[in-house]
Amino acid sequence: MPTADTETKGPGATSDHPSGDDRFELLDKAMRRGRYGQDQLIEVLHVAQEVFGYLSEDLLLYVARALRLPPSRVYGVATFYHLFTFDPPGDHSATVCTGTACFVKGANDVVDALAREHRVAPGSTTEDGRFTLKTARCLGSCGMAPVVVVDGEVRGHLHADAAIDEVAARLATTDDRDSEEAV
């Protein structure tokens, strides 16, 4: 049975952390593994994003301090790479691969359709925080192009209409849960 203490821990956390947020323990572990090397910055940012879901300003400062790098350098590196995101993700997300194979099979139509349907620009989250639309370079499943990762699940051959239906179905599951909780 979970205790109040274990309930506050992040996934995979193993011990208490002075910050009170044990997800930092995972990040610390990654930095320790890399001996706090400044050349590990990109790897560390990847871990930070995996663990926290996005890179907040506090997180960037934390990494800068730990690796003894100027915050401007950390911020500069993080913003240079499209892989990093700085806003909290929405309840649901779709990441459309825009690599060559997917592009040829209509990935841009998928991006445009989802952006239009949800009135959200690629790379951002709807105002109500329910849906995030992202794009990515080749996801390594070119034979299934166009590929869209919906809520962490890789979906192949997902053309525009199917992508809209898929995302609508995901959003509907939370709608149902919300209305059940409201009863």
Ligand code: FES
């Ligand atoms: S180009 Fe989309 S998976 Fe490779």
